[in-house]
Amino acid sequence: MSNLEPRPEETPCRAPEGVGGEVRLLESRRVPLGGLRAMEVGRTLPQRTVPTVGAWCFLDCFGPERTDMRVLPHPHAGLQTVTWPIRGEIRHRDSLGSDVAVKPEQLNLMTSGPGIAHSEFTLGREPMVHGLQLWVALPGGGTAARPDFEQHADLPRYEGDRVRGIVVIGELDGAASPASAYTPLLGAQLEVAPGAGGAVPLRPDFEHAVLVIEGAVEAAGTALEPGPLLYLGTGREELPLVSSGGATVFLLGGEPFGEELVMWWNFVGRDHEDVVAAREAWEDPDQTRFGAVAGHDGARIPAPPLPGGRLRPRRRR
Structure with missing residues (x-):
């Protein structure tokens, strides 16, 4: 999904300093x-105080x-881009020639x-849609x-x-996703049964975050709702994780990302x-860097104007 804000703010990020076992x-x-x-x-990502979780740098729930x-x-x-539908289907077409239906419990990784x-177009007339759109920053600006x-x-x-789930990317307790990852990373959807709970194993060298998709849960002793x-x-x-009525959560994790980032619109760079x-x-009307997406007769979203001044990294607080 695109960041369609007409005036997107710059989101510069510096590598974390002194990240600890905090909440x-x-x-x-x-x-x-x-x-x-x-x-x-x-x-919920990026935030001024926590711009990234591992290499996860963007998280929208729609x-x-x-x-x-x-x-x-x-x-x-x-x-x-990681598209994770919970309800509804989306047609994805890209400049590589891909043309697929994005369905729930299927990972679509670009x-x-x-x-x-x-x-991206929803399939059907005004269907019920619900899902997550996440971005992962590539090391070295993606040049490799x-x-x-x-x-x-x-x-x-x-x-x-008493907790089960789907490993979207990375590895959780020996269950490893086939998805390509360029840095140590974890993404998993977890289901907590009503009236039940359990402990999910984590890598202590990773930083982690939890988002409730449906229901309510107590995570690491903190009450959490969507x-x-x-x-x-x-x-x-x-x-x-403990839930009285049952819950679905998404677990993010990754090795703290050690590169400075500047995010603006749909681009993740290292500097201005x-x-x-x-x-x-x-x-550029003659551009070849991004290619063309078939089936739209040349229609596309133009880039918004850049903000005044120089885009600079910002420190995690």
């Missing part, structure tokens, strides 16, 4: 997305709502490398990664003590010049 409740902010018939998303989502071709650079373009698209319909299952992201820092060997170059390439 922070990061509130979701409602972001209206132009062009999606007033559709709003709940955005729906549940009935909407006709029509996102015309738009570019991405320096990142991977690696931009230095540049890729894609479009080639543009690619993967769809994984048969993902490994985690079977824990909306905010619970940041857990590093140094944890397990995550206790990276973002400017990506924007100029997309606006």
